[in-house]
Amino acid sequence: MKKYLRIVIAVTLLLAVTPANADVTWTGAFVLGSCCEPNSLDPAAMGISQTEGYVITAMYEGLTQYSREGEIAPRLATGWDISDDALTYTLTLREGVSFHDGSTLDAEDVVVSLERHKSLGLGNLGFILAPVASVSATDDMTVEIQLTSADFQFWAGLPHIKILSAEAIAANESDGDMAGDFFRENAVGTGPYQLVRWDPGRQTEMSAFPDYWGGWEGSHVETFIARYGLDFSTRLLLMEDGELHLIDWAGLSDIRRAETSDAISYNLGNPLQGFYHFMKQDGPLADKKVRQALTHAYPYEAMIEVMQGVALPLNSPALSGTIGHCAVFEPAQDMDAARALLAESDYADGFSLRQAYRHANEPRRFAAVLFQEALAELGIEVVLDDIPWGTFIDAQRNFDTAYDMSSHWLNIPIPYSGEMLFRLNHSSLIDTGTGNWAWYNNPEFDALLEEAPTLAPGDPRIDELLCEAQQLLIDDAVVIPVMLSQYIDLTHSSVRGYQYDPYGFPGDLHVHDIWLEN
Known part of the structure; x- marks a missing residue:
């Protein structure tokens, strides 16, 4: 059996255009006010930061x-065959x-890109290419592309x-680094926007690429700017004032503010998104x-x-559906169960833990403070450290500097529990800082x-294996499934064409x- 995908595309522009094209209306600069700054611009090093x-x-x-419906569609490839x-x-x-x-673009670019990504072994997407045996033109x-074994995660993850x-x-x-130093701060892709400059700690600026294969008919923004280092009040x-057009990782109070503002609206994002609390196995x-005691002590309700x-309880490390x-x-x-377990341990008299969080991120702040208060009842001190995302990721790459506890959202672009479980706790992510x-x-x-x-789709053993993996995480108590939460962002009233994409991982x-009105 061969599988084919044939999609009729209403309009396909293969001829390069320029920003001066008479068919395009440029509507200025679209400015994102982001909570977090990328550590790298290299796609092979991409982690789990939405801003990246x-x-x-x-x-x-x-x-x-x-x-938008979650179906695999063409991009740089227009068609494909998959062997029986x-x-x-x-x-x-x-x-x-x-x-x-x-x-x-030709086949050599694809061969080199895939081989480079796999060889570097960076970021949070390496498992997608793990089953690849060879790539040839x-x-x-x-x-x-030849695989060593069947793996539907490869095909599901290839868009990323x-x-x-x-x-x-x-x-x-340089010195066999596969241009790692260069691509950390530079970008040479085929996307609609090209890098103008990255000012670390301040912003990344991109401009419309004149020769983009997708064309520039209609209304578009000529410049895309991602700004960093602004506290949430300043971003609001x-x-x-119309100087920012999208704010990521908004909080609950911002929904109420948006409801009373003519300039701001809010959007609720991906329902396949879990919020988790991690406990480092140290001390x-x-x-x-x-x-296990801390898992019982968590204030879920x-x-x-x-x-x-905008949240529901989780009954597993994996997401329902x-x-x-x-x-x-x-x-x-269950505080009584927590006390009983602590009494059986060597730490019945209490201890201190360090937790990283983001004060400006309202749900993450609530989670940190509520857990801190609950553990104080057990004689456990939690020292909260409000640090930038990049600093946190750097700390998490080293066991000695990694925090005792941390909390984070994880979302999955495909409805497969194995991917979430992998990103939560697979050992290959140790030292990467990305999971x-x-x-x-x-x-x-x-x-x-x-x-x-490696099993065929529909094989009941898939459910059996993944269920056993979920039970292991709960039995070993290394991650606390807190809630199924929706992502919130804010947009300015001038923004047109934006729709949150649950499959655009990360x-x-x-x-x-996107284009701007007025």
């Missing part, structure tokens, strides 16, 4: 993409695609693997009884209440996640679709 995704997906594209055994993928590339350096515009200019990689390679004031938290209608989910957890606070902040290293857990995707604004 916003910037990188404006400048880079994948071979495929997700439609799901081991060979043959992709036909789009003609007439230009990179920002002026080179033209069968002709100038055709690529063949971006294609770079092979010429730029070769021209900027700037949005009221008192190396004792499973202590971790209070956390749901403060979220005021995803392939392989099973209910293995009861989110209920597994519990420093959990359990070969049995890893093996379950690695076997499940974030895709689709800036090419």
Whole structure:
């Protein structure tokens, strides 16, 4: 059996245009006020920060993409064949695609990009290419990808693997680094926007790429700017004045503010998004009884209440409605059980823990303070450290500097529990700073996640393996499933064409679709 995807595209512009094209109306600069700054502009190093995704997906594209309905659709590849055994993928590339350096897309760019991404082993997406045995060009515009074993996570994740200019990689390679230093601060993709400058700590500025293959008909923004380092109050004031057009990671109080403002509206995002609390296995938290005690002490009901209608309790580390989910957890606070477990441990007299959080991020602040108050009743001191995202990620890469506890949202672009479980606690993410902040290293857990995707879709053993993996995480008490939460952002009244994309992992604004009125 061969699988084909044929999609009729109403309008396809393959000829390059310029910003002066008479068919385009430029509507100024679209400015994002972001909570967090990317650590790198290299797609191969992309982690879980939504801001990284916003910037990188404006400048880079994948071979495929997700439609708004969650279906795989063409991007830089216009079609493909998948072999009967799901081991060979043959992709036909789009003609007439230009990179920002002026080179033209061909099979070599794809081969080099995929091999580079896999070899570097950076970021949070490496597992997507793990089953790839080889990538080869069968002709100038055709690529063949061979897998070592069937793995539907590869195909589901391929939209998130971006294609770079092979010429730029070769021209900027230094001492075998595959141009890692260059691409950390520069970008050479095929996306609709090209890098103008990145001022660390301040902003990233991008401009419309004149030769974008998708064309520039209709209304568009000529410049895309992501601003960093602004506290939330400042961001709100700037949005009221029309100087910011989108604010990410808004809080609950901002919904009420938006409801009373003519200039601001709010948007609720991805329902496949979980909020988790991680416990590093070190010091008192190396004792499973202590971790189990903290799991009992978590104020689940209070956390749901403060979220005021935009959260639901979780009954598993995986999300309901995803392939392989099973209910293995009861989110209920039980302080008596917590005290009993602490009494059985070596830390009955109390201890101190460090937790990183973001004060400006309202739900994360609520979670940190509520848990701090609950643990104080048990004689446990929690020292809260409000630090920038980049500083936190740097700390999490080293066991000695990693925080005892942290909380974070994780979202998945495909409804598959195995991907969430992988990003939560697979041992390959240790030292990366992009996941597994519990420093959990359990070969049995890893093996379950690695076997499940090799089975044919619909095989009941997938559910069995993933359910067993979920139970392991709960039994070992390394991650606390807190709630199913929706992402909130704010937009200025002048913004048109923006719609939150739940499949644009870790974030895709689709800036090419956005324009500003007035």
